[in-house]
Amino acid sequence: MHHDVPIRPTRSRARAVAVARREAEAQARARLWLTGGAVLLALTLLALVLFAPATARAQMFNAETFTLDNGLQVVVVPNHRVPVVTHMVWYKVGAADEPAGKSGIAHLLEHLMFKGTDKIEPGTFSKIVARNGGRDNAFTSSDFTGYYQNIARDRLETVMAMEADRMVNLRLTEDDFQTERAVVTEERLSRTENEPAALLGERMDQALWSVHPYKNPIIGWAHELAALTRADALAFYHRYYAPNNAVVVVAGDITADELRPMAERTYGQVPAAPDTPERHRVRDLPPPVDITMTMSNPRVAQASWWRHIIAPSANTEHAELYAPLQVLAELLGGGPVSRLYDRLVVEDGVAVSAGAGYSGRAVDYGTFSLYATPAAGRTPTEVGAAIDAEIARLLADGVTEAEVAGAKTRLKASVVYARDNPFGAARILGTALATGGTVDDVEHWPEAIAAVTPDDVMAAARAVFQGASAATAILQPDTTS
Template identity: 50%
Template sequence: MLRLRYLAALPFVALVLIVALGLVFGRGNTLATGAAPISFALENGMNVLVIPDHRAPVVTHMVWYEVGAADETPGKTGLAHFFEHLMFKGTEKIAPGQFSRIVARNGGQDNAFTHYDFTAYFQVIAKDRLPLVMEMEADRMINLELTDAEVLPERDVVLEELRMRIENSPSALLQSEMNAALYGGHPYGRDIIGHKSEISQLGTEDALDFYRRFYTPNNATLIVAGDITADELKPLAERYYGSIARRAPNFVRERPSVEWPGEDKRIVRRDPRVNEATWMRYYPAPSYASAREEEAPVFDVLAEILGGGTTSRLYRALVVEQGVAAGVQSWYEGSRLDEGKFGIYALPRAGGALDALEKAVEQEVARLLETGVTDEELERAKTVIVASAVYARDSQRSMAYAYGEGLMTGLGVEDIHEWPERVAAVTKDDVLAAAKKIFEGTHFVTGELLPGEDS
């Protein structure tokens, strides 16, 4: 079964497709339901959020842990993602490898994913099977059994995943270097999957220590979206999760501040596996959490106007009018507890030079800073983003993910629920101010991926 274990390491083109579906970054956070979700807390400190959606007798059950790749002990990178794999090993009640099989036999689907700031597990299943998956998830929260026989082979699986997703992907290798150059010594500057040399040294005791410290109800949030009410869910949550005692104190994050580059940086990577050149640029940007409340949605609008589709500034200028690009995209990555980033990605026309492409991108950015945006551009961008939020309501899993991701990265339920309204309130002056914040007086990281001998 495919697991969404390492989204941040996917080649950027794949990420663009995921973004377009509203599953991960940017617009995924603009989701809101028609009725506000209901939240409450259990006595053991576990938070609960209910998102009613009564169109079908189905529910999405998610447990989110407030620990991710950015919270790992120095020298043990990759442990958060590695442990996500290990959660599918067994307990006294459920044999190793049987968790997903039980869910499938009951007509459901399950998955998991690791982020810099969180780790989450979910099941989509018929409402009458909800108690089953709640019991199973609660069981592995406290009763996971790990020995070298389960841990060490799974470590090899993670190492193979690293080889496939990073080492065998020139684009992923370039992005890794660019993130390191942008974020410096902050944990966001390393890959979620971790460093190969450190993963290879992780053992059973490392996993058990991580489990005991972070997989405790007072470090978790339960989200259930679907055909259920808060009155129905509360006794189930108390029965299955409320009986689990805290086994560690509340986790207080201690991370270094992000220190942005003091000068522009350029990373050039040549690889014989590359057929066509690629150009990318990363700019420092606040995250949704670190931006001012009224400022947060503006960066999404800016990204849509500048390079969000075939009507965007960059596409019209570089692809349609000048013919120097075969494709171009801009995006804003704000779903971080600490700082985010703003990116531009472009493919030159066959045989085209990257320097001409880069010059054209810079000219369009300069033009936007000089002239601002038009009423038409603003309304089109806001319409696209708000429509994306409305359409995403058709997916229970997207609803649950959007709220979970937002809560794990510093937003409140109200922030997420009211996101479309906040987008609709963005003005032309807001967009110009955001553009100046991103593009003026900051130092960026430029990446070039070229055919040729290994670099």
């Protein structure tokens, strides 16, 4: 990820509020840990790409797409219920693309993009959006960075022009840089170093991802963040922020024919970069590891258990498991009728919550996650053992046609609202396109889910539960002090 989940302030109080909101969203989207609430959000976002009403060649959004002469891809999702649109700009760069020793630069640049241009005074971008009746936000993940506005249809071209302006004309003084780096440093202190779950999540990612850049926190390591310079930020900006390394998604009360002239008048005036940056990632991970770590902290009120497993994504050599892994996550831990919830919470009473999630829209590998919260008088070790026992049963006994059909039906039920949610539609399409997918992948994903069989689900289960790298974490209260 994620930031929106995963998802800054300038010096003003209003900006501080906006910052906090973006970071709260970022926490849910980033590739950190998945606790109960975050899992539900992640599952919801994942489910939205899964299923639509069953028709031949069913399409999720009936999206249209075109490409400007400068290489910018534009996607339009018409929805004429209300005269409002969601406008999103996605850059194909995230924390995993940062130069070695420069962790945090992608996220810091997200902050700095609100500093201004020759046309927009520093700190006024969001104020202009608000004066036009809209709201804006931004997010950074390991694989992409995005900016968005929800705005009335008749003000759309205004925000398109503003985004096109800062795509190429960012103005950044040394004072601006120092101020915002201090803000991010404080953000790391308050949201990570003073949060036991966040600290343990960082340790998990280090252990799980080893040499892969997914090991680095989106907000950056403290010592590397402190060493970042204005020159670093500008170099990163000029390298990655260009129309031929971006995607614009507009969902709402507009058609492609109406949007194209606006796009040409705004984004079309931005020159293409000389070349499109290649994403140099580590593809060959070390041999699988299985690591367990425990953290005790007096600030922890409720113990928790979770596990992250490296899994195939839509972009790996085993992309055929992408749809089955989503069905597996739903069947195993997608809600109150899932196997984990039924066994751990309803039958055995060892946990008060339990579930699973799968994040498979990534430039590189995906992550399959399991989590549980112990019931009163029970320990994280006990719930972990219970989850292991349920997985062993699944591997030994398999899954039934009825279970798989039920999981697919639940996924279908949770996505029927996607068509009516312009923001959700823009997020789904943007995530896919920024990580190597296509519009067609999203539009016809219902067919992929419909085709999943019990054998496919078991192949997915063996891929993640038999030999894949895993990091297990236990967070518990410290009662020694």
